[in-house]
Amino acid sequence: MPPYAYFQNQFLPLSEAKIGIMTHAFHYGTACFEGIRGNWNAKDEELYIFRCPEHYQRLLNSCKLLKIALPHSIDKLCELTIELVQKSGYREDIYIRPLAYKSSELFGVRLHGLEDNFLIIVTTFGPYLDTEKGIRCCTSSWRRIDDNMIPPRCKISGLYVNNAFAKTEAVENGYDEAIMLTSDGHVSEGSGENIFLVIDGQLVTPSCYDRILMGITRDTVIQLAKNELGIETVERHIDRSELYVADECFLTGTAAHVTPVVEIDNRKVSKGAPGKLTRELQKLYFDVECGRNKKYLHWCSSACTKMVKT
Ligand SMILES: Cc1ncc(COP(=O)(O)O)c(C=O)c1O
Numbered sequence: 001m002p003p004y005a006y007f008q009n010q011f012l013p014l015s016e017a018k019i020g021i022m023t024h025a026f027h028y029g030t031a032c033f034e035g036i037r038g039n040w041n042a043k044d045e046e047l048y049i050f051r052c053p054e055h056y057q058r059l060l061n062s063c064k065l066l067k068i069a070l071p072h073s074i075d076k077l078c079e080l081t082i083e084l085v086q087k088s089g090y091r092e093d094i095y096i097r098p099l100a101y102k103s104s105e106l107f108g109v110r111l112h113g114l115e116d117n118f119l120i121i122v123t124t125f126g127p128y129l130d131t132e133k134g135i136r137c138c139t140s141s142w143r144r145i146d147d148n149m150i151p152p153r154c155k156i157s158g159l160y161v162n163n164a165f166a167k168t169e170a171v172e173n174g175y176d177e178a179i180m181l182t183s184d185g186h187v188s189e190g191s192g193e194n195i196f197l198v199i200d201g202q203l204v205t206p207s208c209y210d211r212i213l214m215g216i217t218r219d220t221v222i223q224l225a226k227n228e229l230g231i232e233t234v235e236r237h238i239d240r241s242e243l244y245v246a247d248e249c250f251l252t253g254t255a256a257h258v259t260p261v262v263e264i265d266n267r268k269v270s271k272g273a274p275g276k277l278t279r280e281l282q283k284l285y286f287d288v289e290c291g292r293n294k295k296y297l298h299w300c301s302s303a304c305t306k307m308v309k310t
Contacts (some may be wrong), residue, residue: 004087006080006120011087017119022105024114029158031101032062035254037125038085038094038303039290047085047094048291048300050254052078054216059098062154067111068100070118078301081120085303088122095125095255101157128192129251131282134260134274135176137190137251139240140166144180144188144211152188152211167191177251179243179264182211187238193256194218197238198248198277207235217252217285220299224284231277248275250282257289258282 007017025031034055038047056077063070072080081096088094103117129135142165144152150159166178170191179195180188187206189195194215196205203225206212225231243249249261249269258281260274269275274282287293291300 003121003123004084005122006084006118008117008119011084014121017121019103020105022107023101024104024106024108025101025157027107028102028109029156029161030066030111030114031099031157032059032066032068033097033099033155033157034059035155036081036096036098037254037289038090038096038122039300040090040092040094041291044291045091046291047090047303048289049078049081049085049096049303050289051216051220051299052081052301054219056098058155058214058216059100062156063100065151065154066100066102066156068102068116070100070116072118082301082303084120084122090122090124093125095123097121097123099157125255128253128255128257129176129259131257131259134262135251136174136263137177137179137249137261138170138173138175138265139243140169140178140180142166142169142178142180144182146183146211152213153208155213163191177261181240185240186210187240187243188212189215190251190253190256193251193253193259195238195261196221196233196250196252197242197246198275199242199246201247203231203233203277204238204242204246205233205235206238210237215252215254217254217257220288221252221258221281221285224288225281228284229277229280246270248278250275250278252285258285 003014005014005017036055038049056074098120100118102114104114170178189212222233251259260278288296
């Protein structure tokens with residue numbers, strides 16, 4: 001089965017879904033997107049799409065900012081996604097990329113008076129960061145951009161150049177991931193992940209005022225910590241120096257899952273190994289996103305792969 005895309009209101013082979021070189025979004029970054037995981041559960045023979053409606057709610061918010069009119073409800077967007085996944089027939093972990101964009105083929109920097117379009121791509125997706133051993137991070141020399149520049153609370157394509165600067169600088173300097181600081185020097189987030197610290201038994205994460213994307217994995221971890229471990233998360237400003245003295249640190253994201261951070265700016269986090277609470281939350285999260293924890297099955301949309309296969 002060839003990989004499929006949903007493009008210009010139809011399902012078609014990915015190789016046939018093309019945009020013109022004059023497309024507005026290609027020149028000016030006037031698009032917004034989501035990243036959604038589908039997790040293969042071999043025991044259930046099921047592909048579970050994780051928190052699909054929440055991702056589309058966030059996409060609709062991004063569209064609102066960009067003045068993109070998406071003509072579908074959240075339910076319809078979830079239906080289209082499931083249909084695309086079924087058509088693609090994957091029986092392994094996948095990544096779903098919905099993207100809404102300014103599709104007019106003309107020059108001119110603006111948001112108004114342009115045509116909009118929407119597409120969904122589905123692809124296989126392996127590990128993004130090392131969730132087992134943990135990763136080494138650096139604080140980036142690239143500051144997180146402010147809300148009144150390009151709002152980081154939305155996944156706007158053009159904004160991701162800021163993230164790309166930070167990620168490439170980190171990797172080229174020998175680290176796995178960058179931690180960006182806000183313009184006033186507080187800890188914000190990774191290039192594609194939110195950040196958590198454990199300080200004196202408290203779970204701490206930057207608040208919505210710290211130029212972060214309000215991550216769906218972040219929210220999942222906050223809920224799991226509270227409901228399953230009785231731990232409340234404190235959302236507050238975090239100083240850079242707190243990164244160096246924290247007992248544990250981990251990143252969260254659709255791509256990154258829950259990834260332990262074992263070193264920051266050449267200083268070991270605690271003893272330089274994944275922390276105990278990090279491991280507990282990681283296990284809880286993996287079980288939930290793969291549909292193994294039936295209490296949270298309402299977060300998993302079944303793509304009914306086995307029905308399509310038979
Ligand atoms: C900049 C940024 N922060 C955080 C996240 C994590 O968000 P989520 O958990 O919704 O994937 C992402 C990933 O989408 C991201 O790109």
